[in-house]
Amino acid sequence: MTNALSSRPRAVVLLSGGLDSTTVLAIAKEQGFAPYALSFRYGQRHIQELVAAESVARSQGVAKHVVAQIDLREFGGSALTADIAVPKGRTAVDMSGGIPVTYVPARNTVFLSFALAWAETLGASDIFIGVNALDYSGYPDCRPEYIAAYETMANLATKAGVEGLQKLKIHTPLISLTKAQIVQEGIRLGVDYSETSSCYDPAEDGKPCGQCDSCVLRAKGFAEAGLEDPLYMRFGMV
Numbered sequence: 349m350t351n352a353l354s355s356r357p358r359a360v361v362l363l364s365g366g367l368d369s370t371t372v373l374a375i376a377k378e379q380g381f382a383p384y385a386l387s388f389r390y391g392q393r394h395i396q397e398l399v400a401a402e403s404v405a406r407s408q409g410v411a412k413h414v415v416a417q418i419d420l421r422e423f424g425g426s427a428l429t430a431d432i433a434v435p436k437g438r439t440a441v442d443m444s445g446g447i448p449v450t451y452v453p454a455r456n457t458v459f460l461s462f463a464l465a466w467a468e469t470l471g472a473s474d475i476f477i478g479v480n481a482l483d484y485s486g487y488p489d490c491r492p493e494y495i496a497a498y499e500t501m502a503n504l505a506t507k508a509g510v511e512g513l514q515k516l517k518i519h520t521p522l523i524s525l526t527k528a529q530i531v532q533e534g535i536r537l538g539v540d541y542s543e544t545s546s547c548y549d550p551a552e553d554g555k556p557c558g559q560c561d562s563c564v565l566r567a568k569g570f571a572e573a574g575l576e577d578p579l580y581m582r583f584g585m586v
Contacts, residue, residue, distance in 0.1 A: 359467075359475065360386055360466050361384065361477075364388075364478075365396075365400030366478070367527075367541060369477075369478040371522065371530050372478040373476070374538070378537060384470060385412070386413075387414070389418075391421035393548075394550055403543045426451060426452040427450045434548045435560065440564065450561060457498070473515055475516065476521070479491075490523075527569025528568075529573075531573040535573075544579060545579075547562060555583045
């Protein structure tokens with residue numbers, strides 16, 4: 349770790365390699381934290397997001413980047429962890445009702461539990477996660493009430509909490525922003541979105557499909573922000 353980071357308070361940042369988590373990492377840095385990035389190889393259908401997470405962690409100069417290994421394919425139940433087709437061609441209106449098959453059961457609960465464990469060993473009291481309650485695909489573990497409940501539980505769950513050494517705060521700086529506002533915030537912070545991967549079903553070279561829910565929401569964000577998506581520009585898709 350550089351001397352500049354060593355003097356800052358530590359924070360665990362959940363980093364998927366997507367647009368939202370990459371923006372959150374930049375926000376954590378701007379707020380003065382030394383970010384410890386946590387990604388997961390959880391049995392997802394492709395590794396492009398992990399390739400992106402590694403690139404983002406390197407370019408943003410995190411204190412440390414860990415890729416935790418778990419296998420949610422053992423349970424399945426999602427188009428991201430089982431042999432279930434990823435929905436394509438849905439509009440933002442279509443996404444406004446119901447929970448899609450790309451929802452991975454309890455994923456954020458699992459991820460936050462790992463982040464909580466690492467934060468305790470780091471002596472950190474802060475976790476950052478890129479959940480969003482506006483332009484999102486209807487996932488129940490992205491809602492403010494879920495985060496508030498988890499934070500309450502987390503402060504009862506650790507040795508550091510019981511001994512008064514840690515008062516955990518889960519930061520959700522994007523939770524009330526539109527996708528366009530998230531993009532604008534990232535651009536302000538100098539985020540290179542060409543490094544990110546949002547697609548649920550990309551090609552082997554990382555080219556996004558442009559049709560899954562995540563691609564549609566990402567395109568909506570850049571369009572409403574009046575900007576070209578640098579990832580699409582990288583692949584000659586604009």
